Amino acid sequence: QSALTQPRSVSGSPGQSVTISCTGSSSDVGGYDHVSWYQQHPGKAPKRVIHDVTRRPSGVPDRFSGSKSGNTASLTISGLQAEDEADYYCSSYAGSETWVIFGGGTKLTVL
Amino acid sequence: EVQLVESGGGLVKPGGSLRFSCEASGFTFNYAWMSWVRQTPGRGLEWVGRIKSKTDGGTVDYAAPVRGRFTISRDDSKNTLYLQISSLKAEDTGVYYCVIDKSGHYFDYWGQGSLVTVSS
Numbered sequence: 151q152s153a154l155t156q157p158r159s160v161s162g163s164p165g166q167s168v169t170i171s172c173t174g175s176s177s178d179v180g181g182y183d184h185v186s187w188y189q190q191h192p193g194k195a196p197k198r199v200i201h202d203v204t205r206r207p208s209g210v211p212d213r214f215s216g217s218k219s220g221n222t223a224s225l226t227i228s229g230l231q232a233e234d235e236a237d238y239y240c241s242s243y244a245g246s247e248t249w250v251i252f253g254g255g256t257k258l259t260v261l
Numbered sequence: 262e263v264q265l266v267e268s269g270g271g272l273v274k275p276g277g278s279l280r281f282s283c284e285a286s287g288f289t290f291n292y293a294w295m296s297w298v299r300q301t302p303g304r305g306l307e308w309v310g311r312i313k314s315k316t317d318g319g320t321v322d323y324a325a326p327v328r329g330r331f332t333i334s335r336d337d338s339k340n341t342l343y344l345q346i347s348s349l350k351a352e353d354t355g356v357y358y359c360v361i362d363k364s365g366h367y368f369d370y371w372g373q374g375s376l377v378t379v380s381s
Binding site: 184186194195248252 | 296304305306307308311322324325358363365366367368369371372373374
């Protein structure tokens, strides 16, 4: 099963909003409400920012939000801050054979 | 505080083997599903396998690309997760993360990762 498709990079200025897309298929993103997003700063482990499409863990700012339409999930970061500059990865449950697939990652640059 | 501390990485020759350990603390390890996720230059983040809690059967699932070479096990008495890799290839080079797996739906906490470099 192929990796989920994410844009290689996105950018925005402080205070702006950016949206990162994650496109899969009916076998993963479109078939289950188990899309999650992970933030990874250089040299650090990934950290969950969204799970189950829209749920935000405690401690993650409400500037981070998730959504899904069909086979495409999205992560929106509003009120961009310098510390949001990182790589972002989506992943989706893909059934009990494949289990989990990841996207290729998106580099967010805060201008 | 949840802590996952991996160890066991290093420089290994192609064809060799390696065992990662992950010492867990700050949560009830024996009830947790645990996974290994790796990050390689060629494939990015990739789930490699999971072991369920013994109360959920203790079964192990592997990603297709690693089936047969990777073995996941756990020792609940030591709060430790293991990943044994045999017949190492250059494309196995990367960072291996121990993660708490929420029923395959998402990864809750990640360790700091352990690097393996496969090179002659």
